[in-house]
Amino acid sequence: MNKAAPLQHNFFTPNVWLLIFFMGSGAVFAFFRFFYGFGSITNLNAAYPFGIWIAFDVACGVALAAGGFTTAAIVEIFGRDKYHALVRPAILTAFIGYFLVGLAVFFDLGKYYNIWHALVYWNGTSVLFEVAWCVMLYLTVLGIENIPAVVEQFKGKVNLPGQMASFNKPSEWLLGKADNILNRTMAFFVIAGVVLSFGHQSSLGTMMLIAPYKLHDLWYTPLSPLLFLTSAVSVGLPMVIFEASLATVLFKRKPETELLADIAKYIPLFLGTYLLLRIGDLAYRGVLAQAFDGSVQGNSFLVEFALFAVPYFMLKRRKIRRDALKLFLCAFSVILGVVLNRFNVFLIGMDMGPEFNYFPSVGEFAVTFAFLAFGVFLYRLGVNYLPILEEQ
């Protein structure tokens, strides 16, 4: 098994400057949101209180961070050690993803300074209550799961310059202690991470079920929590493949096609389960016909379904899995499917009556792009200075 090592590339490439540009423009709009109210930059209204910041930054953010817990489960719990190279990048991405979800929630809360209230004032009937707790706990767990990379990089090498030198010893002691404790307790956190993911991936699916008269029949189902969970599990590996493929191109690394093609064999298994549940549920509730009524919602459902079904049939074939480009496209299709599904549940499938409409404003897009750029920026920072990707 190869060792992971920091890339140590030159950090400020033109790509990174582009990311900084996006982050900057998002920050400008964020300024208005914080000092002049939501009305100054968003298209949110009385009937659409949740916009793209919740639908994409939070709902999709959580789903797309599923690579973390699925790879951790496959490798650490089910013992498939040969995929070990994929764990650290997946865990780092999940950590960044959840960190950004937290940040996005902070942006979207009217009284953001009360965000800590979720810790103190409990309302057990609220789905959000559970989502909030799981996100907080899982973010902590992900933080802990990332510590070994930090320890590996700096243990025995702490050498702060000048006045800070007095912190060298305590830092070393802390790193040693963390290494020691984590070696013995990591299993606990790995399983906790998976259980917490199960918990709130599914409870995000429960969220919009509080609006039976607003959410379209195609998505209003008691099975929604399970569908959210299984679709999140399905998108876990495609996210890993997606990122690894991009990293190969952008960081000019040797392709990991063998490994990715191999682990991709699990995807049809997960996707199949999801599709079976989805179709079964629609048929059982007798609403399948609504998918073909030509409405925006019906068509949106059909696209969503195709984005899941096509890669399911494609990835069953070994030949396609071994083709780097086709594998990438299949993975991307699943990702788009999950994104569209979350949009359908949170926005497109929500009908508040003919008087109201919502389409995200430029400002909302800018802030969302800023979050995306910030995520890529943090990932780049992580792999550049910490042992995340394996040496080649």
Add this chain to the structure above:
Amino acid sequence: MDISRRKFLQIGAVASGSVVCAGVKPASARDLREPNPEWLGMLNDTTRCIGCKACQVACKKENKLPMESTLNESANVGRDVYDAPRGLSERTYTLIKMQQDEENGKTTFVKTQCMHCSEPACASACIVGALKKQENGAVAYDSGLCMGCRYCMVACPFNVPQFEWQNAIPSIKKCTLCRETKLKEGKPTACSSVCPAGAISFGKRSDLIKLARKRIEKDPELYQDHIYGEKEVGGTGVLYLARPKMQFASLGLPAFKYRTVAGLTESIQHRIFQYFIPPIAVYSVLGGIMYRNQSRKKNGGEEGGSHE
């Protein structure tokens, strides 16, 4: 590797099965609570309303709400004017809307405001419990607790809670049933006390239902035999009467079912977290699998035990 594909599937089935059983039971599991007869509320008799909007003005004055200029009146007239916004807003807690029946084409004035539900979806949804059903029947909002997540707006089937989109530090705004002002002094709500047509009656919910029944019985020609809000979404504190053949849905009062809006989410939440059994079960199953794999790895020796 030693877990066969079949085992993997089996374990997966057990794990997901336990989640399914725990999470997805029929929504009917939760019982409907009976509305408390002592709760205060209002009866809006749409047959009596003349659309004068005195209630709207009284509400604005009582709650010291700023005026809304949807048509730039303040610029034209030189001062703010109480006007007619299209819907409830953070500055308008109650509103008279003229509605037209789809079938007979007749128009009716209908008052909108918070319905003060018996089992408010907003209160069920609120992450910190900033919205709560009070002893007196009002659904009260605590802006100090609120995080501004707006999930209550998603949850409310009547789209009542409003958000201060223009404020840097926004709160949720909605009808308070004059809880802090009038009710405290034992007086009826501002809107009901100014109604010149006797269209708004204030009182205990149980009394209002009796009153409504009496009106229906006394004048079956004038009223249809249905009190909107008596059973809808588990009962509401604000009730409505309408003329015969008038569809409540055409009055902006949708034909909601009699079960509570939050029934499904609450029963799912309840089952997933009942005594923490499901999460602990999943944890144990996964722990067991992990332990087995690791001990096999150890037994298989350092070299290659972990490879397929």
